Amino acid sequence: MRTVEQGRILDFGSLFGRWEITRSTADTRGELFEVRVEAPPGDGPPLHVHRHAEESYRVLSGVLEVNVEGEWERVVAGETLTVPVGKAHTLRNSAPVVLINTHKPALEFERFFRRLHKLVTEQGVRLPPKDLKSAVLTGMLFAAHERENITVQPPQVVMRVLATLGRLLGYRLPG
Secondary structure, three states, rough: OOOHHHHOOOOOOOOOOOEEEEOOOOOOOOOOOOEEEOOOOEEOOOOOOOOOOOEEEEEEOOEEEEOOOOOEEEEEEEOOEEEEOOOOOOEEEEEEEEEEEEOOOOOHHHHHHHHHHHHHHOOOOOOOOOOOOHHHHHHHHHHOOOOOEEEEEEEEEHHHHHHHHHHOOOOOOOO
């Protein structure tokens, strides 16, 4: 078993599982950002688009279902699926899955995921949001990272409205 630097682990617990940053933005000089994900069963992020990056999923064990432009595709152990720039997508898995997730180029995806981790583990944000605080902080995060993620469902304008409300209420995102 290899030793992993503590700063490279993002443990989301039962929500999104354990993530290990295998190739950071700094490691690759911005070429890509890569994480090894051990995910429990569940639904993934909201339907979203990356306007400036492609995203790939290489499944190591289990089965991942990825919806690209309204079509669900099964990705099994040993397979990789790449979502091209600008294509709406989300994912889910009905059983535990281990995968390598890569965003290329890195942009600010690492910062986005580190902030999301802090919101979940330090500020009690629940996903999907079921309370005002969780909805507002999630909206603020997505609005702050529009270069990385544009939500389709719900529409990005909802995230912007929530972000404005959050600023009016004095909410702040982690660094």
